[in-house]
Amino acid sequence: MRENLHRFFRAARGAGVHVSPAESIDAMRAVKQVGFSDRAILRDALLLTLAKSQDEKLALGDCFDLFFSQPEPRQDQPEASSEEASQDQDQSPSSDTASETGDGQSPTELGPLAQMLLSQDRNAIAAAIASASGAASLSDIRYSTQRGIFSSRILDAMGLQRLRDDLDGLTATNPSLAERLRAALDALRETVRDTVSQGLALYAREEAENLRNEILRNAPLARIERRQVAEMRALIRQIARRLRERYSKPRKRQRRGHLDVRRTLRRNAAWGGVPFLTAWKRKHRDRPRIVALCDVSGSVAQVSDFFLLLIHSLHEVVDDVRSFAFSSHLIEVSEILEKNSPEEAMAEIMSKVGFGSSDYGSSLVDFENEFMSALTPQTTVIVLGDARSNNLDPRADILRRISERSKRLVWLNPEGRLAWGFGDSEMPRYATFCSVVRQCATAQQLERAISDIVATYQ
Amino acid sequence: MADQKASTAIEAVESGLAAQGYIASRQIATAVYLAQQIEKPILVEGPAGVGKTELAKAIAAWRGKKMIRLQCYEGLDEAKALYEWKYAKQLLYTQILKDKLGEVLGGAQTLHAALGQLHDFGDVFFSKEFVEPRPLLQALEQPGGCVLLIDEIDKSDAEFESLLLEILSDFQVTIPELGTVSAITPPTVILTSNSERDLGDALKRRCLHLHIGFPEQRLEERIVESRVPGISQTLRRQMVGFIHEIRSLDLKKLPSVSETIDWARVLVLLQATELDTEIVKDTLNVLLKYEADIEAASPQVTTFIAKAARSNVFG
Numbered sequence: 001m002r003e004n005l006h007r008f009f010r011a012a013r014g015a016g017v018h019v020s021p022a023e024s025i026d027a028m029r030a031v032k033q034v035g036f037s038d039r040a041i042l043r044d045a046l047l048l049t050l051a052k053s054q055d056e057k058l059a060l061g062d063c064f065d066l067f068f069s070q071p072e073p074r075q076d077q078p079e080a081s082s083e084e085a086s087q088d089q090d091q092s093p094s095s096d097t098a099s100e101t102g103d104g105q106s107p108t109e110l111g112p113l114a115q116m117l118l119s120q121d122r123n124a125i126a127a128a129i130a131s132a133s134g135a136a137s138l139s140d141i142r143y144s145t146q147r148g149i150f151s152s153r154i155l156d157a158m159g160l161q162r163l164r165d166d167l168d169g170l171t172a173t174n175p176s177l178a179e180r181l182r183a184a185l186d187a188l189r190e191t192v193r194d195t196v197s198q199g200l201a202l203y204a205r206e207e208a209e210n211l212r213n214e215i216l217r218n219a220p221l222a223r224i225e226r227r228q229v230a231e232m233r234a235l236i237r238q239i240a241r242r243l244r245e246r247y248s249k250p251r252k253r254q255r256r257g258h259l260d261v262r263r264t265l266r267r268n269a270a271w272g273g274v275p276f277l278t279a280w281k282r283k284h285r286d287r288p289r290i291v292a293l294c295d296v297s298g299s300v301a302q303v304s305d306f307f308l309l310l311i312h313s314l315h316e317v318v319d320d321v322r323s324f325a326f327s328s329h330l331i332e333v334s335e336i337l338e339k340n341s342p343e344e345a346m347a348e349i350m351s352k353v354g355f356g357s358s359d360y361g362s363s364l365v366d367f368e369n370e371f372m373s374a375l376t377p378q379t380t381v382i383v384l385g386d387a388r389s390n391n392l393d394p395r396a397d398i399l400r401r402i403s404e405r406s407k408r409l410v411w412l413n414p415e416g417r418l419a420w421g422f423g424d425s426e427m428p429r430y431a432t433f434c435s436v437v438r439q440c441a442t443a444q445q446l447e448r449a450i451s452d453i454v455a456t457y458q
Numbered sequence: 459m460a461d462q463k464a465s466t467a468i469e470a471v472e473s474g475l476a477a478q479g480y481i482a483s484r485q486i487a488t489a490v491y492l493a494q495q496i497e498k499p500i501l502v503e504g505p506a507g508v509g510k511t512e513l514a515k516a517i518a519a520w521r522g523k524k525m526i527r528l529q530c531y532e533g534l535d536e537a538k539a540l541y542e543w544k545y546a547k548q549l550l551y552t553q554i555l556k557d558k559l560g561e562v563l564g565g566a567q568t569l570h571a572a573l574g575q576l577h578d579f580g581d582v583f584f585s586k587e588f589v590e591p592r593p594l595l596q597a598l599e600q601p602g603g604c605v606l607l608i609d610e611i612d613k614s615d616a617e618f619e620s621l622l623l624e625i626l627s628d629f630q631v632t633i634p635e636l637g638t639v640s641a642i643t644p645p646t647v648i649l650t651s652n653s654e655r656d657l658g659d660a661l662k663r664r665c666l667h668l669h670i671g672f673p674e675q676r677l678e679e680r681i682v683e684s685r686v687p688g689i690s691q692t693l694r695r696q697m698v699g700f701i702h703e704i705r706s707l708d709l710k711k712l713p714s715v716s717e718t719i720d721w722a723r724v725l726v727l728l729q730a731t732e733l734d735t736e737i738v739k740d741t742l743n744v745l746l747k748y749e750a751d752i753e754a755a756s757p758q759v760t761t762f763i764a765k766a767a768r769s770n771v772f773g
Binding site: 020022023026029030033034035037038040041044045047048049051052053054057271274276277 | 462464465468484485488489491492495496498503545548549552659662663666667668669
């Protein structure tokens with residue numbers, strides 16, 4: 001039974017419910033209290049102990065129903081012996097199963113599996129499949145390509161080899177019985193295939209999801225297909241959330257610094273200087289100030305979605321962010337990003353300044369004329385763009401002034417280093433004034449870049 | 459068998475809570491049972507007014523234990539939730555004992571010796587005497603155990619959550635000057651949350667997670683039956699059916715169980731025996747709390763009454 005619960009935990013992880021060892025211990029303690037006989041109560045107990053949100057509850061409920069619709073591995077065997085038991089069956093075919101069903105109508109010289117199939121005892125067959133899937137460790141299945149190998153492993157564990165021998169023997173002596181057996185074998189194959197598919201659905205989801213996320217993480221942002229965009233957004237949001245968790249907590253914790261002796265004494269003057277109330281120095285720290293300039297012109301249209309999404313998540317992580325979007329001219333978009341959901345905000349920004357041909361020079365002029373005062377010596381300026389300015393004047397001098405006024409200037413470029421400086425790319429000219437220049441073409445690079453930026457303020 | 463015992467025990471919880479006027483679904487009863495058996499707090503989430511706080515009250519009443527309530531809010535801290543030093547009392551005692559202290563220290567020849575003697579008395583002022591217990595510490599010190607309700611934990615700051623962790627996992631609290639205070643009898647802890655902010659994983663992991671949503675029609679009828687005894691069966695069915703129709707609308711604030719009960723009381727007061735358009739329109743403000751919601755629901759009232767009446771015939 002414990003084995004069974006462990007398999008369920010794996011299945012639960014597959015369904016996206018995070019089951020840590022500690023939680024599984026709780027669940028086992030709970031199950032010990034309520035027992036297995038009442039499925040509804042068991043379901044409640046597992047949902048209460050394992051799931052930590054309503055979404056997880058729904059997923060886990062489905063998982064429970066799927067899991068327990070499967071026949072359980074045989075329970076009458078002592079714990080953890082299912083493997084040995086099935087090996088037993090292989091090595092000594094005339095063991096207990098044979099003596100139970102044998103002797104009767106079916107010829108005794110047949111192997112246990114053949115006898116079972118011929119007797120058409122569904123429960124016995126289901127139990128045998130379940131215990132054989134245990135022996136074949138079906139819960140290790142990860143990819144759909146493994147279906148074949150697991151099917152044959154299960155069939156082998158059930159004694160397919162012996163059955164084949166029986167079939168060969170019977171074709172000569174008793175063709176009609178052989179025919180029946182062959183039909184039964186086909187049915188068995190089908191059932192096993194179903195079991196494996198179910199196993200795949202239960203146990204492989206997690207791996208598949210991890211794999212897909214991993215691929216997405218490293219996929220070039222510009223080459224992502226339409227249907228992947230939603231997943232990518234979810235991934236970026238996940239990254240943003242992780243950043244927020246990592247960087248928002250310590251900021252509060254480390255506020256308290258040394259004892260402020262002067263203020264403590266003054267506060268306690270009434271009690272003759274006995275320090276009942278203490279006063280603490282506040283640690284001075286730079287508040288993160290970020291100014292983001294995001295290129296939304298046609299040449300970066302594919303990635304500007306993600307840039308904007310990223311800036312949107314920056315607004316959530318850092319208090320003091322001002323964002324600007326530009327293609328041929330530049331506008332401030334902080335308010336749009338703060339008031340709307342990412343999708344709405346992106347649509348609005350794109351409709352205002354998006355898709356034009358980029359003119360870095362005039363956008364920088366716009367910035368210098370209107371927003372230069374936004375920069376302080378604490379500001380980190382992030383520029384997201386490919387620095388392709390359609391051979392117009394790049395006005396690198398303005399970028400130099402921006403760089404001089406701010407703490408750091410970070411340029412994230414979706415193009416690879418090889419392309420910089422070729423065609424109308426002004427990257428080398430701009431790069432001289434940047435503190436950091438990074439290629440930023442995949443979600444992973446994006447995450448690292450942002451993580452670095454936020455980390456400097458910790 | 460243990461299994462048999464468990465299901466009867468869960469039924470016992472159900473009927474015990476029912477005796478206090480709290481009609482629990484099986485899931486709630488299972489949670490209460492498990493919380494006691496494996497000594498874990500219950501984190502109750504769900505929309506406002508479905509009976510999260512009531513659950514704690516019902517458990518306390520059923521078990522005959524004291525209920526200690528800690529209402530969370532932004533800025534709630536250690537001093538208000540756990541314990542505080544009685545500064546004034548400490549100060550007063552130092553003043554009163556000044557002479558005594560002089561005597562004690564008078565025997566010492568050198569400053570060093572005086573300091574040594576002072577050390578022997580040093581901890582006097584940071585002893586139990588001078589601790590003002592707040593709800594959490596009170597709950598731990600309750601001799602017969604109690605029900606500790608930590609209400610609306612999502613309103614508190616993240617730091618406060620971490621403060622709770624020690625209590626929730628080991629039923630103990632560490633006061634730096636005194637050492638660790640462990641619960642004499644572990645209290646039954648109920649935390650409630652309206653999911654205004656996401657709670658930390660560490661907190662969630664220490665609790666059983668119970669979600670109370672809007673109840674099913676049958677269950678809600680039973681709740682009304684137990685809370686508003688004077689109401690006729692027809693009216694009860696109709697009004698609960700009507701509310702279920704209302705909940706299918708896209709409203710700012712859906713009516714929850716507490717509104718159902720209020721409405722039932724109002725209808726009984728008005729001596730209604732059946733729902734009709736007029737009485738519903740007159741009393742809709744009991745159910746819906748926003749002007750916009752009332753406007754949105756008003757045109758549908760007649761249809762909903764008809765639907766509720768029809769389901770009454772079949773159901």
